[in-house]
Amino acid sequence: MSIMEKGIVENLITELTKLPGIGRKTAQRLAFFILTMSQEDAKGISRAINELKEKARFCRECFSITENDLCSICSNNSRDRSKLCVVEEPSNILVIERTGIFNGLYHVLLGALSPIDGLTPDKLKINELVERVKKDSIKEIIIATNPNTKGEMTAQYINEILKPFHVKVTRIAYGLPIGGDIEFADEVTLGKAIEGRREI
Known part of the structure; x- marks a missing residue:
């Protein structure tokens, strides 16, 4: 055989x-x-x-992947602990870290809200995010969920539940890529680029 x-x-x-x-x-x-x-x-x-x-296990603080109790970012005292970037998956951290721009901490939700798929707030690490805001000296939450329906729904939900804590909540900007041509941009992307404009 x-x-x-x-x-x-x-x-x-x-x-x-x-x-x-x-x-x-x-x-x-x-x-x-x-x-x-x-x-x-x-x-x-x-x-x-x-x-x-x-x-491999989840970091007890941010829920990224680590071999230890705390990941290398959470255990790094040189990171800015007043800023917390919220992402959907551990792999998102790698992408943001490669930019070399962000020096704060992270919080991984382990997904995005999708009631139709059974991903309700209690299935994500949202309660843990609220607890971190309560106990830590966080001044700004940067929401870096994906720019799709699930990511937007998640961002709006987090913004609402954090309002009582009077912490600054921002959303990463998205729009035209560097080197892109406005003529070839779709309406949604161009609209988001205009909404996310900043003073120069």
Whole structure:
């Protein structure tokens, strides 16, 4: 009986399709690529996945990914603790950090509001955000959720629940990309760029 008939390759393809953005065709290509890899390289991938699942955890303060109780950002005393940037996923932190502009702390919601998908406020780390605002000396909350329906709904909800605490709440600006041409911008993007204008 061949490997294909035994379903060994099929099992791997099925497992790979569980990853985000991986359809069946991509999973097939990956499965057959893994078959051609050296035993050591394949075991290296397996070890890395196992190690991630065994050692990675959520930071007890911001809910980013870390191997320790606190992530490297929360434990860094040189960060500006008066500013808190709220993001949907831990991966968003990496993108913002690459800009080298923001030197405050983060709070990861682990998703965005989507009642139709069962993602209500109690399923996200919103209560934990409120607790941080209560106990820490935070002067500004910068909401950096995605510029889509779920992200906007989440931003509005957070803005409302934080009103009693008299903390400054801002939303990241979005609009035209650097080097972009106004002529080719869609109406929504251009509208957001005009709304997010600033004095020069």
